[in-house]
Amino acid sequence: MMTLAEVDALADRAHAGQVDKIGVPYVEHVRAVAAGLAPFGPELAMAGLLHDVVEDTAWTAEDLRAAGVPDRVVRIVEAVTNEPDGSPTAYEEKIRRVARDPDAALVKIADNAHNSRADRAAGLPPEQRERLAAKYRAARRVLWAAADPARVATVLRIVNPDLLPELTGA
Template sequence: MKTVVEVDALVGAAHAGQLDKIGVPYADHVRAVAAGLAHFGPDLEMAGLLHDIVEDTDWTAGRLRSVGVPDHVVGIVQAVTNQRDMSYEEKIRRITRSRDATLVKIADNAHNSIPERAAQLPAAERDRLAAKYRAARDVLWAAADPAQVESIIAIVNPALLTELRERLAG
């Protein structure tokens, strides 16, 4: 079975040369997501590292299994991967059927919502994504243990802590 260190190397190679929407190496994003999940154990940390690999590279679930990525981790990756003919809203609802997939998506959403990152996008794109991610948080956060949500966003995007605490209080 692959270790977190081995999965990190796999991810580095798979996403080599890819940049995110603001021109940062894509591997930085998946590593930030994984960092927010590390305290939940190696399976969730690996899932955070791999959460976009099927969607954004030529890797498949079968290939991940064939190189020793644990089945549970591959299942989480499949749960958070976009599917044709499924809206983003449907995807988010589907993800909430799994605690682990929900936590991975919370970490992904938190990283995608970092204000300094969003500020580098064109205004229309920034506003569209902010609304999309806020709506997803409504569903994702409601489906997870509040202490777990807080522990993830405290690492990945502390700017969201105020929003979380306001939701919990209200």
């Protein structure tokens, strides 16, 4: 079985040359997601590192298993991976599906929190920023309801503390 450091190196190789919507090396996003999941153990951190590998690279779930990624990690990655249909309805269905798995929900919460950071959104055109903010806000309502509030707060404190008032209603 792979170690967390080996999975980090795999994610780095898999996302080599990729950048996010604002031009930052993509591996920084998956590392931020993993950091938010680290308090819950190495397997959730691994899932954070790999959460977009199947969706955004040539790697498949079977490739991950063959490389020695723990099966639990691969199952979580599969749970958070988008289906080929990228429609808004498909995304809403995906969020409801992810919310049924507590581990997958935490990974998606960390992903959502990082994607919702004001410093990242500031680099987007206003129309895209507003559309994504609404999409992520709607997803949070479903995901947060499916997870232990203390775990959600732990992720948010690490990944995006600006969302804590939204969680607590303050």
